[in-house]
Amino acid sequence: MEFEPVIGLEVHVQLKTKSKLFCSCATEFGAAPNSQVCPVCLGHPGVLPVLNKQALDYAVLCGLALNCSISKFSKFDRKNYFYPDLPKNYQVSQFDKPICGKGKITFLINGNEKTIGITRAHLEEDAGKLVHSETGAESGVDFNRTGIPLLEIVSEPDLRTPEEAYMYLHMIKNIIEYLGVSDCNMEEGSLRCDANVSIRPKGQEKFGTKVEIKNMNSFRNVQKALAYELERQEDEILGGGIIVQETRLWDADKNQTFSMRTKEEAHDYRYFPEPDLVPVKLDENYIKSLENQLPELPFDRMNRFTKEYTLTGYDAQVLTSSREIADYYEECANLTDDYKAVSNWVQSELLREINEKKISIKESKVTPSKLTDMLKLIQKGVISGKIAKIVFHEIMRSGKDAEQIVKEKGLVQISNPDELKNIVEKVIKDNKKIVDDYKGGKEKSFMFLVGQVMKATQGKANPQLVTKMLKEAIG
Ligand SMILES: [Zn+2]
Structure with a gap:
């Protein structure tokens, strides 16, 4: 039954x-x-x-x-x-x-x-x-x-x-x-x-x-x-x-x-x-x-987010799960058009931090303008997404601007092929077997080589450039 x-x-x-x-x-x-x-x-x-x-x-x-x-x-x-x-x-x-x-x-x-x-x-x-x-x-x-x-x-x-x-x-x-x-x-x-x-x-x-x-x-x-x-x-x-x-x-x-x-x-x-x-x-x-005092309610706001910011239902649901988070997201969305990136950073790094520290989003030192300034540095290729995590946590800690942190810590992305040339060559030389695996059709091996270059540059190399240079060097 x-x-x-x-x-x-x-x-x-x-x-x-x-x-x-x-x-x-x-x-x-x-x-x-x-x-x-x-x-x-x-x-x-x-x-x-x-x-x-x-x-x-x-x-x-x-x-x-x-x-x-x-x-x-x-x-x-x-x-x-x-x-x-x-x-x-x-x-x-x-x-x-x-x-x-x-x-x-x-x-x-x-x-x-x-x-x-x-x-x-x-x-x-x-x-x-x-x-x-x-x-x-x-x-x-x-x-x-x-x-x-x-x-x-x-x-x-x-x-x-x-x-x-x-x-x-x-x-x-x-x-x-x-x-x-x-x-x-x-x-x-x-x-x-x-x-x-x-x-x-x-x-x-x-x-x-x-x-x-x-x-x-x-x-x-x-x-x-x-x-x-x-x-x-x-x-x-x-x-x-x-x-x-x-x-x-x-x-x-x-x-x-x-x-x-x-x-x-x-x-x-x-x-x-x-x-x-x-x-x-x-x-x-x-x-x-009293009806006139009603704010836009969560379900309506969620539906609007999916349309206005082209978010998935799931993303919109998380971002409207509190009025504070939704307000924060919209403030960011007014400062950048990379809605998806904001959604990702808010849902992963920001919410994790404020939950761990048991603070409200308003108390976070990562204000909407600080977050979107950082995203602009990624967009412009000044820093990689990986380095951005370091920058993010530094903003969270000190409240400094992303640009200042990048300068002080020397985190600018390496986008000059001349600076990467030797490293790429060394990685290929040191990993002969893996290069052969890749040549033999093992796609995963290539990601390992990219990873080695990133490691050698403390994550500062521009990943797109590294990919391009490795492919050219391996042939
Ligand atoms: Zn009483």
């Missing part, structure tokens, strides 16, 4: 507002425990929450970017449950009238377009955080996170593979980062993801019993947890068992999911309208004004 996976994701995005959703407490990450709290977010009796306008703007912006319908009428509800990190014993969320209704996003997977439906996106407040001592003997509660605005984005069960889920998450993160409304840092918890997973026999329309997976703290872990869970469910069914509706936790160390609670133990949240907050009514002008 062949099975088809059915996956839906719930993504919590922490909105980057200065203050919390219903009070004026700061939201900064990493502050001393319980230093960013007040009677409102601690749920003292008699206090009144007030909705943060910025959080509302951000939520609507996200909704528009996810092609969601924006509700002109929405309201907040209390989601009731008990947990030590929840001082009010309820979370203010949205139940039947979310701020954002149905939407969809499109992304590329293995070169093909895939569109995934969005069921809804709603605003809610975050809970606090339990902190356990190393010995496990004590636990404390940090309420700094309590009341921080979250946007929960719920997808339709349209995803069919763990890889699709991974790419979907990337696109959500990408879009939100383009909007600048969240840091989307999974390790710091500003982006969190839960998954609903089931399988069904191929061709069957009815969904199988779904299992919810929690506690996945990286995109790769989401992919791994889904792959594990799909296999577990298949084994269970093929072994004559049944799938139990339950919540399972991902254990990244053991690489498996384990049961946390079954449906019988599931919460009944007893949602009811939040009496302390007025419903949110939005008019057309407000929604229009």
Whole structure:
């Protein structure tokens, strides 16, 4: 029997507002425990929450970017449950009238377009955080996170593979980062993801019993947890068992999911309208004004890059994977017409360096003008592509101009045949057997000879000239 996976994701995005959703407490990450709290977010009796306008703007912006319908009428509800990190014993969320209704996003997977439906996106407040001592003997509660605005984005069960889920998450993160409304840092918890997973026999329309997976703290872990869970469910069914509706936790160390609670133990949240907050009514002008603030979004920008800079879909996808990288690329593209070369250098050397150094592209000393100046030296034949790597790393290190580095280090390409003549002759003389191999039809041997000349000149010889001279000398 062949099975088809059915996956839906719930993504919590922490909105980057200065203050919390219903009070004026700061939201900064990493502050001393319980230093960013007040009677409102601690749920003292008699206090009144007030909705943060910025959080509302951000939520609507996200909704528009996810092609969601924006509700002109929405309201907040209390989601009731008990947990030590929840001082009010309820979370203010949205139940039947979310701020954002149905939407969809499109992304590329293995070169093909895939569109995934969005069921809804709603605003809610975050809970606090339990902190356990190393010995496990004590636990404390940090309420700094309590009341921080979250946007929960719920997808339709349209995803069919763990890889699709991974790419979907990337696109959500990408879009939100383009909007600048969240840091989307999974390790710091500003982006969190839960998954609903089931399988069904191929061709069957009815969904199988779904299992919810929690506690996945990286995109790769989401992919791994889904792959594990799909296999577990298949084994269970093929072994004559049944799938139990339950919540399972991902254990990244053991690489498996384990049961946390079954449906019988599931919460009944007893949602009811939040009496302390007025419903949110939005008019057309407000929604229009936010629509006008939308930047060009990643998928559109990717498509434009393929056309405007004649890049492949893959290249364009990498270069638009963050707004900073895309901006950097376009700045370069304004300074040179060698779009492909810029694409290669950004994707290989530049991204590798900034990833290794854990800096942002803006912090790199290789500015767009410094990079394109260097590319012009290659174009003019002043330096070879190989030498350019040395120059690149020197710019990265010192921030000096390419031209200056080339002069100081004597890296100018040797394009004068007289300077290369003796070296070419010596290489041929020292490698008689390889020359014979080449004459006998072994093309690879020729590359070895070119390599020897390059080596002898510390990579400074003009490779085209070396090729020409070797061919002439060997005859
Ligand atoms: Zn507060």
